[in-house]
Amino acid sequence: MxxxxxxxxxxxxxxxxxxxxxxxxxxxxxxxxxxxxxxxxxxxxxxxxxxxxxxxxxxxxxxxxxxxxxxxxxxxxxxxxxxxxxxxxxxxxxxxxxxxxxxxxxxxxxxxxxxxxxxxxxxxxxxxxxxxxxxxxxxxxxxxxxxxxxxxxxxxxxxxxxxxxxxxxxxxxxxxxQARLAEKYGVADGDAYADMAVLRGDPSDGLPGVPGIGEKTAARLLADFGSLEALLAARDAGDARLTKTQRQRLLDAADYLAVAPAVVRVxxxxxxxxxxxxxxxxxxxxxxxxxxxxxxxxxxxxxxxxxxxxx
The missing domain is CATH 3.40.50.1010 (5'-nuclease)
Structure with missing residues (x-):
């Protein structure tokens, strides 16, 4: 059907x-x-x-x-x-x-x-x-x-x-x-695409994203940590896999990241x-x-x- x-x-x-x-x-x-x-x-x-x-x-x-x-x-x-x-x-x-x-x-x-x-x-x-x-x-x-x-x-x-x-x-x-998402965006599936979209932002929708974290960096971070939720947990825990700059950027965008997933996800x-x-x-x-x-x-x-x- x-x-x-x-x-x-x-x-x-x-x-x-x-x-x-x-x-x-x-x-x-x-x-x-x-x-x-x-x-x-x-x-x-x-x-x-x-x-x-x-x-x-x-x-x-x-x-x-x-x-x-x-x-x-x-x-x-x-x-x-x-x-x-x-x-x-x-x-x-x-x-x-x-x-x-x-x-x-x-x-x-x-x-x-x-x-x-x-x-x-x-x-x-x-x-x-x-x-x-x-x-x-x-x-x-x-x-x-x-x-x-x-x-x-x-x-x-x-x-x-x-x-x-x-x-x-x-x-x-x-x-x-999923093969196309992996080829074009470096993400594994639709869920990972949504997480990447939160980090990347979208000017056409007025979504600022995390300054300094573009599409490719977002995809790499999600590949390393598995999900946005896990990435933010790593940020809060001071995980050594995040560079000092990456962690600071994620901290500076904490207010945005707290609400953006609900806006981006359908x-x-x-x-x-x-x-x-x-x-x-x-x-x-x-x-x-x-x-x-x-x-x-x-x-x-x-x-x-x-x-x-x-x-």
């Missing part, structure tokens, strides 16, 4: 920036993100033949509990502080992408493709939870399609979890398994709404799909998805 999980926002952002905005509706509105995402779904379903498919959704792109722990978390992406529902920060999103997101949601519903999100959590947390459930119930393997390296932390060969990362495009993604057990994740073989609402197809000029892209699902 193979499961394909889509990091939907990362894919429609990628489509928006990668597909010409000359693709327009009959009324002249850009539909490049909609068309690009639908073509991506058609390709993935054709290529990987999943039994189950979920479009995971960012209900909260910058959860308060992560910001409380690290105030700089995604702060550079805030367009309007406190202007969203419930006083949430509004993300900086290109003006012509905003209306396309609602169209994407409507088309997925008409197709019958499950779209799952949760208040207070990011799509990454939805993906982490659905992956954990699939592994626990033996209903994998799980393939995650994302343009976000954060989700490499889910990679687990024994559990049948891998990530597709479109470094060269959706049609030729990196297949990220949630694994959040409450999610019930959803039928079976890959549909026909649209759930043909009339609505037809209306959306005509209104937005999506005929070829929708047909590609329908053909892929029918197979």
């Amino acid at each position: 193979s499961l394909l999980l889509l990091d939907t926002a990362s894919l429609y952002f990628r489509a928006f920036h990668g597909v010409p905005d000359s693709l327009r509706s009959p009324q002249g509105e850009p539909v490049n993100a909609v068309r690009g995402l639908l073509d991506t779904i058609a390709f993935l379903v054709t290529e990987h033949r999943p039994d189950r498919l979920v479009a995971c959704w960012d209900v909260d792109w910058r959860p308060a509990w992560r910001v409380e722990a690290i105030p700089s978390y995604k702060a550079h992406r805030v367009a309007q502080p406190g202007a969203g529902p419930g006083g949430a920060d509004v993300e900086e999103v290109p003006e012509t992408l905003v209306p396309q997101i609602a169209v994407i949601a409507d088309v997925l519903a008409a197709l019958g493709i499950a779209r799952v999100g949760a208040p207070g959590y990011e799509a990454d947390d939805v993906i982490g939870t659905l992956t954990t459930r699939a592994v626990a119930t033996g209903t994998g393997p799980v393939t995650v399609m994302t343009g976000d390296r954060d989700l490499f932390q889910l990679v687990d060969d024994a559990a049948g979890v891998r990530v597709l990362y479109p470094a060269r495009g959706v049609r030729d993604p990196d297949v990220v398994d 949630a694994r057990d959040i409450p999610l709404p019930d959803a039928d994740d079976a890959l549909p073989h026909a649209p759930a609402d043909p009339e609505a799909l037809q209306a959306l197809t005509e209104r937005w000029g999506l005929r070829s892209s929708v047909q590609r998805v329908l053909t892929a699902m029918a197979r």
Whole structure:
């Protein structure tokens, strides 16, 4: 019962920036993100033949509990502080992408493709939870399609979890398994990748990391000590395997290291709404799909998805 999980926002952002905005509706509105995402779904379903498919959704792109722990978390992406529902920060999103997101949601519903999100959590947390459930119930393997390296932390060969990362495009993604993590990052598995990401930090998410400890040094330290937890225990014990400089850097970053793992690691057990994740073989609402197809000029892209699902 193979499961394909889509990091939907990362894919429609990628489509928006990668597909010409000359693709327009009959009324002249850009539909490049909609068309690009639908073509991506058609390709993935054709290529990987999943039994189950979920479009995971960012209900909260910058959860308060992560910001409380690290105030700089995604702060550079805030367009309007406190202007969203419930006083949430509004993300900086290109003006012509905003209306396309609602169209994407409507088309997925008409197709019958499950779209799952949760208040207070990011799509990454939805993906982490659905992956954990699939592994626990033996209903994998799980393939995650994302343009976000954060989700490499889910990679687990024994559990049948891998990530597709479109470094060269959706049609030729990196297949990220444990061998790829070892080759590219020098870490043994997804857990070690998450520990490395804490130490390294990530400017694109506003995570400072430990100054002076980059990706390669972090990987070496984790190889030597086995885990971030063991590394910090060695720091506190004055372990001789740490140089004086390394230990001092870890001590100076103690406040950050106390909270960063919870921010970097995806949630694994959040409450999610019930959803039928079976890959549909026909649209759930043909009339609505037809209306959306005509209104937005999506005929070829929708047909590609329908053909892929029918197979």
